[in-house]
Amino acid sequence: MSNSNQKIWSEDEVAILKKEYATCSSLKGLASRFGCTVTSVKIMATNLGLVRLGRLVWTEDMDAILRDNYPCKQTFEVAEMLGLTSKQVLCRAKRLGLHKNPDVIAGIRENGMFLKGHVPFNKGKKQHEYMSEEVIQKTIATRFKKGQIPVNVKNVGYERITRDGYVEIKTEKGFVLKHRMLWEKYYGTIPKRHVIRFKNGNKQDVRIENLELVTFENNMKDNTIHNYPPELKTAMRRISKLKRMIKKYEQTDD
Helix, strand or coil, X not given: CCHHHCCCCCHHHHHHHHHHCCCCCCHHHHHHHHCXXXXXXXXXXXXXXXXXXXXXXXXXXXXXXXXXXXCXXXXXXXXXXXXXXXXHXXXXXXXXXXXXXXXXXXXXXXXXXXXXXXXXXXXXXXXXXXXXXXXXXXXXXXXXXXXXXXCCCCCCCCEEECCCCCEEEEECCEEEEHHHHHHHHXXXXXXXXXXXXXXXXXXXXCCHHHEEEEEXXXXXXXXXXXXXXXXXXHHHHHHHHHHHHHHHHHHHHC
16 A cells, blocks of 8 residues: 555644645645645545646635735745745735845845855755655656766767867866867977967868967968958958848848
8 A cells, every 4th residue: 555545634634635725836835734745635635526726816814824924934934834836925925015024034035045144944854854755756766876977978088169160179177179289299388479270271170280380460460351462352351241241131031
């Protein structure tokens, strides 16, 4: 027999279930309050003929609980009391114009960023003391096992192409540009204000014979448009302008 069928319901729990089952949006929260699984809650609800409503409807009693507890308690605590999510509690509190007391605000921010000195609600507690058995079982299936390596980890030696067309290679210290690593392997550290250039212009042709060391100044000089004749410079500018227009048109068309 499963644990869900072993739940013994008290009269008070049945009364709460009848009152909140139809409107609560979080069956997990409701099950946690009863110390059982969601399955157990559903079975009992079925036996009682209870039906879930598709949309959360706030009752006067729920609003009363919210008004009494929202100002002086943390949002997740109020959510657990009502069997709702923190987001639902926050939205309803905003609609009712409710605000936290200063001492509560000093302990925790509403967006989940804890201030210095704040004590987590689960500090010193065992997992089963603040999580239902159903939730615990779900987390077990997705936990990392000892020695497990994530599927997206790249081994040393793995290569990839950057957005600029250069080859990067994975080393023990991370990714580095392959052509720079190759040059330093043969000739040592690259001097300051120098770059490694590809003789044939192909950034993915990473061979030591295809690499050369040049200064920043010479590299800029060799690649500037001002080295060409006037008529060729005019043609190059027009081609560049045409490429920009085509790119802009393609982006607009998308």
